[in-house]
Amino acid sequence: MKTKWKKTSAAFIMGTVLMMAGCQGDDSANTKEESTGPVTFSMFNADPHSQWDNMESPVSQIVKEKTEVTLEPEFDVAGGEQKIPLMIASGEYPDLIAPKGNAGKLVDAGALIDLTDLIEEHAPNLQKIYGDYFSRLKWSGEDESIYILPTAAVDHTYWAPGTGFMLQHDVVKQLGYPEIRTVKDFENAIREYKEKNPTIDGQPTIGLSLLADDWRIMISTTNPAFYATGAPDDGEFYIDPDTHEATMHYRRPAEKEYFKWLNHMNAEGLLDKESFVQKYDQYLAKISSGRTIGLIDTDWEVADAQRALRESGKAERMHGMYPVTLTEEYKHANFQDTGYLGGWGIGITVDCEDPIRAIKFLDYLASEEGQILQNWGIEGEHYTIEDGKRVISDEEMNERNNNANYVKETGIGVLKGFAPIYGDGVTDSTGQTYSIASPDQIKNAYTDVEKEVLANYDVEMWKDLYPQKEEFPVKPWGAAYNMPVEAGSDLELIMQKSMDIVKKRIPEAILADPAEFDAVWDEFMADLEKAGVEQAEADYTEMVKNRVELWK
Template identity: 45%
Template structure:
């Protein structure tokens, strides 16, 4: 078992490594210096670390097909216990896996010379990647100062918006019991939860919970911070509110409409409508509550609650699953649930500077962008997961049912498991025969709604939930992508100030939400003063520059 370094030791090692990297830029090595190897399908094991990975072996049916086609078996590594020190520890030790998905820490690896530039490899050997990215290739480039490409993958290039995620959601049974009311504002949302909770104070012998959040870990960002912005009509730019025309960025918790949201949440808590454990319970407890059917409202990403949704369906509790709603502070705001951010660029999979097989690693990533690979990772294996009917791929019925009810389906079969964070065409792409590269077309999404969803949608005169939301075309395509995917320069004023600010608002907003309503304004104003004292305006200026530079790099300014 690896020993953890002390923070002081880690800091010293990291500093020394970065200094050394400045003297010897490993990332500047071209492919001829890295390896003389050529394309091959000889058996080879490559190590792959994913910041979003989990314990798993690369031996499911889809993985075996990938190995059969490429010769590559992946040895998968992941952050144990949510350890966010993994990348700094790699840099400090100089011990890197062959491929790395570092998410927002990619800038640290680039600075330390821990990953190689991929430009020459893409030009010489990246036919599939070039075809996949097309005119979006520039979005992979790091910055104006260093317009090199270090990563590929993570997000789809051609995206369609047939479903929302991250919005407010309410139980289907609430809508049915209340006669299918229109719910568009926080006031509507609160009213519906209040009425249902008064009518049914208990569910299966347990206390009914109004709105439950998960603010005890990193999910504070997606269940507490993000919904505040969505309610104010602010698209998902992480902790920022950005003017898409000018690139001007503001730390979003400075905005008065964000305060208005949290003041509402404070009122929900005071009225007993907010789960009192929203900032203390664990993820497992949160999912268990949702799976019990006693939580009326949530504000979370669909992928975060997927296990609870499948558990409810498998237990015949379809009416306890949730309907996504375009809830905002008021009618003057537009819910950004269907916002088109374009191809995000930014994060992706890098090849380490210490890999003994950089070309094979690159060839593997390029193959993952091929049509053959995209069909395999999205659909699985013909005859086992899907059949060809009248010339078209059709998911087998037992697979379709298992996909809807079994949380381990992807992990055990490999179907859908290797889409993210690898290169992916996107759910809006079609193959050479004009068929959708993804089995999750709008028609499939509609067909897979459970019985209760279909009944509720019919009552509202809709086929799909997205019909209740402002359309993607109405919201427009983002010129700057999404700031949540930017790689902020490590050690910069922006990185240091934002980290301090994020830590502060997580604590202070939690305290303000749980306070007496009479104390809310005082606590909020005190937080704003602390943000001012840590020079949050400097962070605003730096993020504005980063955004404008990104738009210039992409040619969207």
């Protein structure tokens, strides 16, 4: 079994790309014999993994003992945007691959095997976990193969918001807990606190910091425009809920007003001057220092910085999350239900010499035993059984909440993103939830400062501040951003051109003199039209409608 995959030189790639473009891989996965004994699988993950344990932690050691599988992964910091095309050009792949939004390129190149028969013959736990959603694993109406195992949580109950406008707890405390509902409320809180506290721990106070490092520009800078204007995040397109027509979301008039507000924040001196030049690690370090009072981001992107603040005893410098929108006419759609999401996940490539062992490994992670290991840890070490129920001690829960390296040290959750998982609230054969998350657990994990802030806003959880999922219709297309775009298609080319324009024009518009904002925005819109945005919208509309039909 190979354990590493080669990186091919640029010169070789240029010489072979045309030859390899038409090659298709061998789909006859079941003709390969299953090996016995220890095996190592190479893996590429398009996301970074700050808590990777090299499979040396207690939990990962048990997984290795049970499966005799060791993973040798490579984690990317650029979403796979450069490395996956290089793999395709070379025709050499790792055994397993989690490509995020680039699965379409791999399918078109014949790089992924159809997992349908492997699942049916060797993966009862995968069959069980996907259950009624199995049809959503099909690639398309024309190709019903299963190339990707989605890793989104199944039947998940969301008890915490994942995205929003974030303010340090000390900001709202010092200002007497003002209403934080609109961007104007958010702006006023930052301005007033910054004026009263020009420095924090001897360093200049930063008002609002954004992140635009490569693909992360979408997370912190551009896609919040969806939520601020009452729409769910569908990637680069707004989908009309009635007609399913797609519009590149920047072309919505309401979003122009959102970016004009960011331009205003910059002109007022409230926007971090390094927002569009800082790297991700610099951004996290800045937040971890405690001097960045405002953020617009997701919980997962800033989680390491929030843990660092908590671990260093700076609970008042941690951030609360608020459902801020442009004006009160909009409702923040964080909790709008997508239904179960097919699309992004993990696949087995044609270069995997033992796809049966690979699918069995993923099946083990999806099993009840594997899920309990990844959520609760090891009985007697991370939890005990009392009256038939798993119980985590106060001391251990304190470690979970306050040790920034808890995942790496214990292995709990390290492999969670490599296979499907049961969502919060789903119960196992004993009637206890697979995950430890529950409203009580979440509330107990809050710091005293958080509890004080929430009490002063007359709620018990951050979720309570937000419009609830019952206030929105279920999206029949799921999340448009995880629909595969055909490699080499006009749509892919136009989207690439459009994103290059976005990465240039959005920072330019935000940093422009306010008197020049409209002119810069007009140039932005004209650039998108020249790039073929109207054709892209028509093509994307067709994709959305096809998915709605496939998922009926």
